[in-house]
Amino acid sequence: MNPFRRHRPKLELSRYVDGELRPAQSRTVRAHLEDCPRCRRVVQEYRQIAEAARSFQPDPPDDRILERVLERRAAGDRVILPVEMPRLPVEPRRAPRWIAAAALVVVGLAAVLALPPLASADRPGLFFMPAVPLPGQVVEVRYTGSERFALAESLVLRARLVTADGRSRLAEVTTLAPDEDGFRGMFRLADSVVYAEFALESLGGDVVDSNGRRYWQLVTADPETGRPSRAALGAQVETLHRRAPVLAIEAAERLTRAYPDRPESWYRRAPIELSVYGSLPKALSAIHEERIKYFSEAQAAGRLEAGDLPWLIGYLRLFGRDAAHVMATIGSAGLMHPILLQWSLIDLQLAGATPAQILTFADSIWMQGNRAPALADAALTAAIEITDRNAVEKWISATLELSGSERRRDLLFLITSSPELARVLVDQLDTMVEGRRWNDAGVRPLHATHAEHTRLIAPLLQDALARSADQLLSDGDTARAITHYRQASEAWWDRDALLEIAAALDAAGAIGASTVAANRADMVGAIRGPAGPRPREGGSRPIDAAWSQLRTDVMHSATNIYLDPAIRVHHSGKPVRVDQIGRGEIRVLAVDDTRYPRRREEDLASLTDALDRVGVRFIHVLAGADPETCARQSSAVCDPDRQLVHELGVARTLDFFVMDRQGRIRFAHVPADQIVLLPSVLRAALPQPPPIASK
Amino acid sequence: MSAQSTGPDLIRGLKEEDPDALAAAYRAHHRMVYDTAFQLVRSRENAEDIVQDVFIGLPEATRKFDGHGSFSGWLRQITVRVALTALRQAKRKRDVLRRVRWTLPTSRDPVPVTDVVAVDRALAALPARLRAVFVLKEVHGYSHREIADMLSTTPGGSAQLLLRARRRLARSLGRSV
Numbered sequence: 001m002n003p004f005r006r007h008r009p010k011l012e013l014s015r016y017v018d019g020e021l022r023p024a025q026s027r028t029v030r031a032h033l034e035d036c037p038r039c040r041r042v043v044q045e046y047r048q049i050a051e052a053a054r055s056f057q058p059d060p061p062d063d064r065i066l067e068r069v070l071e072r073r074a075a076g077d078r079v080i081l082p083v084e085m086p087r088l089p090v091e092p093r094r095a096p097r098w099i100a101a102a103a104l105v106v107v108g109l110a111a112v113l114a115l116p117p118l119a120s121a122d123r124p125g126l127f128f129m130p131a132v133p134l135p136g137q138v139v140e141v142r143y144t145g146s147e148r149f150a151l152a153e154s155l156v157l158r159a160r161l162v163t164a165d166g167r168s169r170l171a172e173v174t175t176l177a178p179d180e181d182g183f184r185g186m187f188r189l190a191d192s193v194v195y196a197e198f199a200l201e202s203l204g205g206d207v208v209d210s211n212g213r214r215y216w217q218l219v220t221a222d223p224e225t226g227r228p229s230r231a232a233l234g235a236q237v238e239t240l241h242r243r244a245p246v247l248a249i250e251a252a253e254r255l256t257r258a259y260p261d262r263p264e265s266w267y268r269r270a271p272i273e274l275s276v277y278g279s280l281p282k283a284l285s286a287i288h289e290e291r292i293k294y295f296s297e298a299q300a301a302g303r304l305e306a307g308d309l310p311w312l313i314g315y316l317r318l319f320g321r322d323a324a325h326v327m328a329t330i331g332s333a334g335l336m337h338p339i340l341l342q343w344s345l346i347d348l349q350l351a352g353a354t355p356a357q358i359l360t361f362a363d364s365i366w367m368q369g370n371r372a373p374a375l376a377d378a379a380l381t382a383a384i385e386i387t388d389r390n391a392v393e394k395w396i397s398a399t400l401e402l403s404g405s406e407r408r409r410d411l412l413f414l415i416t417s418s419p420e421l422a423r424v425l426v427d428q429l430d431t432m433v434e435g436r437r438w439n440d441a442g443v444r445p446l447h448a449t450h451a452e453h454t455r456l457i458a459p460l461l462q463d464a465l466a467r468s469a470d471q472l473l474s475d476g477d478t479a480r481a482i483t484h485y486r487q488a489s490e491a492w493w494d495r496d497a498l499l500e501i502a503a504a505l506d507a508a509g510a511i512g513a514s515t516v517a518a519n520r521a522d523m524v525g526a527i528r529g530p531a532g533p534r535p536r537e538g539g540s541r542p543i544d545a546a547w548s549q550l551r552t553d554v555m556h557s558a559t560n561i562y563l564d565p566a567i568r569v570h571h572s573g574k575p576v577r578v579d580q581i582g583r584g585e586i587r588v589l590a591v592d593d594t595r596y597p598r599r600r601e602e603d604l605a606s607l608t609d610a611l612d613r614v615g616v617r618f619i620h621v622l623a624g625a626d627p628e629t630c631a632r633q634s635s636a637v638c639d640p641d642r643q644l645v646h647e648l649g650v651a652r653t654l655d656f657f658v659m660d661r662q663g664r665i666r667f668a669h670v671p672a673d674q675i676v677l678l679p680s681v682l683r684a685a686l687p688q689p690p691p692i693a694s695k
Numbered sequence: 696m697s698a699q700s701t702g703p704d705l706i707r708g709l710k711e712e713d714p715d716a717l718a719a720a721y722r723a724h725h726r727m728v729y730d731t732a733f734q735l736v737r738s739r740e741n742a743e744d745i746v747q748d749v750f751i752g753l754p755e756a757t758r759k760f761d762g763h764g765s766f767s768g769w770l771r772q773i774t775v776r777v778a779l780t781a782l783r784q785a786k787r788k789r790d791v792l793r794r795v796r797w798t799l800p801t802s803r804d805p806v807p808v809t810d811v812v813a814v815d816r817a818l819a820a821l822p823a824r825l826r827a828v829f830v831l832k833e834v835h836g837y838s839h840r841e842i843a844d845m846l847s848t849t850p851g852g853s854a855q856l857l858l859r860a861r862r863r864l865a866r867s868l869g870r871s872v
């Protein structure tokens with residue numbers, strides 16, 4: 001078996017769960033699952049989470065909704081639902097504008113139609129002169145047909161001004177004075193403004209005309225051609241996209257009509273169409289297909305500018321081009337936006353690019369100075385996949401360069417699957433920290449301060465390092481073997497393993513290191529028991545070690561303890577982590593059971609065991625539960641009328657700990673009137689200090 | 696009231712804007728519409744607004760129902776689209792997620808209920824887009840292609856988003872995957 005190929009990629013497992021793998025691939029995964037408990041667990045976990053999500057039922061909705069629906073309909077309210085793909089004419093751009101607009105209004109928005117009655121004949125209008133001004137030019141503005149402003153002496157012209165880089169601000173640009181058929185005024189746009197939207201209001205702000213909330217729009221011209229500029233049309237599309245997708249589509253069509261040769265135009269247009277239509281009607285897909293073909297040819301012929309390429313890559317991606325296509329485009333782009341890079345990697349992986357392809361790709365992008373973590377990750381995984389030691393070394397050091405404990409942890413997970421890789425990692429770390437202990441350089445906190453990491457990483461790392469050292473020793477490289485044994489002993493995990501390491505060091509002649517390892521073995525034994533976290537049955541250990549054990553066990557059980565978030569507790573202190581609780585602080589651990597009656601019995605059993613070992617009496621009371629629930633919980637005491645709860649004294653103010661899903665413990669103080677929210681109570685009667693229930 | 700909950704009578708009644716038919720449709724489908732909306736927007740108020748909007752618009756929308764496939768499936772798809780639109784709008788307002796409420800499960804859940812609540816809680820904490828993918832795929836069983844269409848991404852992108860959602864859920868549930 002190839003030691004580098006131990007587990008299937010998570011994405012593949014995820015798609016396996018979805019049932020969206022090809023049959024052959026699916027068979028491979030199934031075969032792998034039979035042999036691999038870790039991957040099996042991942043798959044099982046994904047399925048369980050989905051199952052739980054499916055079972056969840058929210059509280060029922062308000063029962064007066066129907067009434068309101070009928071009332072609102074009776075009052076003439078209508079909502080246009082996004083029902084179907086609109087039936088557009090074959091060539092949408094040639095269709096009369098109003099048909100397209102009317103069809104488009106149907107989709108996308110669940111907006112209440114509250115349009116004022118149309119008075120088309122004398123619809124007021126705002127007119128600009130010139131209609132498409134140059135940036136910075138003075139614009140004359142006229143407003144006509146203004147019955148609603150009949151009494152106004154002057155009007156305020158308000159605007160949203162948008163610059164080429166997409167920033168916008170609101171401004172009062174000018175006031176309009178009345179003339180014979182309306183109002184008139186002028187203003188000058190700032191040079192940086194490429195697009196603006198206008199609305200009018202009376203001086204007091206009490207009457208407003210926003211053109212039926214569509215506003216009046218003004219795009220500026222390109223000084224060289226006199227046509228609306230690309231930046232202006234682009235800004236218009238982006239601005240409208242946020243508030244009025246239907247108008248945005250029209251604007252985007254204008255943009256692609258004016259600049260059909262620029263990928264930017266199409267990249268701006270496509271997402272709006274995709275979001276409004278859901279999936280594109282055939283006619284539109286055909287237009288985009290034709291454009292993609294056109295751009296591919298243009299790129300091959302070198303007719304595109306460097307600035308076009310990121311847009312083109314984005315555009316290709318929107319239409320699901322295959323990995324090779326995207327990679328070819330990127331390859332010639334010579335530049336890479338981080339987001340595009342991430343997408344491209346995903347595309348490459350999904351399209352089943354070979355590890356070698358990914359490595360080549362990563363090399364070329366890295367060479368161009370793009371130090372993206374995603375790139376290093378992908379490359380390292382690929383290098384491991386094809387067992388290319390040089391590449392692995394190179395990408396490990398690249399990954400370490402990127403720093404960050406999160407990254408190192410990922411790396412450790414990856415590396416500890418093989419002693420070979422562990423050795424590479426350790427060598428790299430050695431070089432990096434220049435003589436300092438490598439686990440001080442950022443790795444140690446991972447398994448020294450976090451219990452989960454300690455459980456998961458330290459044993460793996462220790463094992464991998466020890467095996468690597470064994471190998472070195474048999475190769476006759478005693479010096480490096482000793483280093484690796486010493487580093488393995490720093491993983492601080494298993495007593496027996498530490499003793500073996502001590503013996504190995506001893507045999508290799510490293511007496512000092514051997515003594516240190518043996519001492520650590522003793523300490524680990526005292527803290528954790530001889531092997532791993534489970535204590536020896538009936539063993540006599542110092543009480544502190546027993547408490548430490550209790551904490552560990554409680555924490556492990558805690559993944560299935562769930563306290564009702566609806567219980568409001570008054571904190572008497574800051575959140576405290578479970579491994580910071582001092583001895584004697586756990587008095588009563590309260591769990592809510594009737595609301596979640598099927599809490600697994602083995603969880604309770606393991607809690608009972610854990611408490612029992614330190615002499616804590618455990619009473620699991622099902623208070624207020626129906627007899628049927630009681631019958632299922634064989635180990636519980638039934639207390640249907642809450643009598644026992646009262647006798648236990650929990651119907652008074654109590655101190656207890658609330659444990660959340662992260663295993664953090666909060667010391668909480670619950671007033672008597674909220675105790676009823678705790679229908680079952682786990683009561684601990686500690687020998688020291690005296691049980692709280694007696695206070 | 697003669698209309699049946701999904702029969703041709705109901706659909707005819709809806710098309711004719713008959714309030715009785717609308718009421719019948721509401722009784723038959725409001726829970727499905729509400730649950731679907733809630734799973735996506737995670738706010739009772741917003742889910743209720745969506746239910747209102749969907750049923751107010753239903754008579755006009757039904758005129759475009761061609762009778763192929765189930766009415767309920769068709770209605771669910773509309774609800775999903777309306778909810779996604781609401782999410783997009785809410786994302787801008789940064790509104791929906793701040794008003795997440797805890798709700799508790801009913802007792803007929805087939806898996807350990809403790810997990811259901813925890814999963815619900817973790818789901819509520821997911822970013823809207825990840826949650827949308829997860830809910831559409833895992834709860835409603837849409838394919839990645841359909842989800843990609845709804846969320847303006849690619850099927851591959853949808854699969855990737857689903858993986859991220861799963862990993863984040865697993866992580867926030869304290870699992871090791």
